[in-house]
Amino acid sequence: MNQVHPLGTLDPRVIPPLTALLAFERAATQLSFRRAARDLSLSPSAISHQIRGLEQQFGTKLFVRGARSVRLTADGEHYLAKVSAALAMLHEASRDMLRQRRETGGELWISSLPFFTSTVLLPALPEFKRRHPRLTLRIEATHQYADFNGSRVDVAIRYGREHSAGLKVEPLVKVKSLPVCAPALVKGGLRTPEDLSQQVLLHVTTQPRTWSVWLKEAGLAHLTPRGHLWLDSVPAMLEAAEHGLGVALGMAPLIRARPGFGKKLVAPLAFEPTHSETIYLISRTEQARDRRISAVRRWIADAVARAS
Template sequence: MAGLQTYLAFAETVRHGSFAEAARRLGLSASAVAKSVARLEEDLGVRLFQRTTRQVSLTIEGQTLYERVCRIADEIEALHDEASGARAEPTGTLRLNAPVVLGRMLILPALAALRRRHPALAMEVELSDRQVDIVGERVDAALRIGPLADSTLSARRIGQHQIVVIAAPHYLEQHGQPATPADLAGHACLRFRMPSSGRVRPWDFIVDGSLLELNPPSAVTINDGEALVAAVAEGVGLAQVPDYMTTRAIEAGRVVEVLAAFRPPPLPISLVYPSARRITPRLRALMEALAPGER
């Protein structure tokens, strides 16, 4: 019968997508991890991975086993905390995902204080605009914007952000300033293509007390928020973006807000984590660092 370390080697291979990276994390050779997984498949009598020269991907049986192994690993961690008296000082590695720009604005400033307060806590931070599978990829927590759609996740609100329309002053001097959202038809609109879905994000406004969703013709479509703001600053056109992306450009006078009277309602920024998992000392430390007023 395969031992616990064999199952953990399997789980690390899933989480990191290769035997080589799993081996590096476990302090083993890639061949040792591959042989361990092969023995597990032989022991169980099922194929857990579809293997190619570039990567490994899970079979249906592999996905089922991986979810069970993750739950067992969580239980082992909980037993360890209880046996050690659930000490307040968090240890181990906290795995966190956040959108690139939002992570730079919220996570990176909190890291120094978090490390000073909890020196035994290690952080693995992935800044990516892709929508990660928090449970499947064994991520401890992630930053999400807007209403929480996934019922398997719990959320701790840590703030909010506003969507704003911006333009460069020299663009407005040449083309005039829109007075209402209807005026956007006469302007060059720069649209954002969401990396997670591939969809072009609509523009939202409050008009006569109601939420209005517009899809103005796209003069330029960009899948990177910072590049979108940079293009606006160059005078290419107008864009609707989160306010946290515009702070420096507005302070420098490179862009200004327009249509401020038609701003849509602010959207919540939340730290989300799997509902089925307990709040570990590591996760609680992160919550306190990001939202110290929340308990």
């Protein structure tokens, strides 16, 4: 039996294109064709064209156009209220569909710091596959911002507390900077923080202030090292340290879980700074009851405990 819409059969010819409705809603909300164009990545003339099409379809003016501004007519204000409500319903319906796909799908996307990925997540992957053989993880190792709205990220692991609305932020572990190097540098005389003046300091381009913060806490803000070497990631920096190219700052206590620590890489200095950073696990609040997220959260917490 065919279902009939409560207001009668829908006539698709009456409903304007979605692009026109979006253009109208943005322009009416912003009271500016230029700002609407910016929001929708269109040209102002394209916005004007879409709205002109609506006005021709309905046979009425939606905007009063001035030399430098626009304002809504009475018909425009009435139509904006209806269009805004309809677009909000479409938006929520689409989010529900995406949420359902995420929660019933067999994949989960993790965006994680490169060092955390290599030191904590990868060694623990066999245990995850044993626990959850039907769930596939897709892990992206990156320092870039995790876009929960514009990407497929389900879980992110980052420094610092996110304040974005709609995100659940949970502390995983506090870390401190720990100088590490190849054993050969210790044999060459690296014993105290002052000895760093004879060494090359290894840096990560995305974390340019880590050494200056550490040296300031050690009372050596004006120390001049023998040189500097910049790398594009923490794993690359630690590999350079293992090859004896200089002294790197690892994240204690996680650095001690790195394969080869104690042999290829050692911590030569006794000084421990008071400054610490927190690594957080970030997910959507709307997925709080997602069993996949809960499973990954428990697995990551166990992996951190083992690495620490």
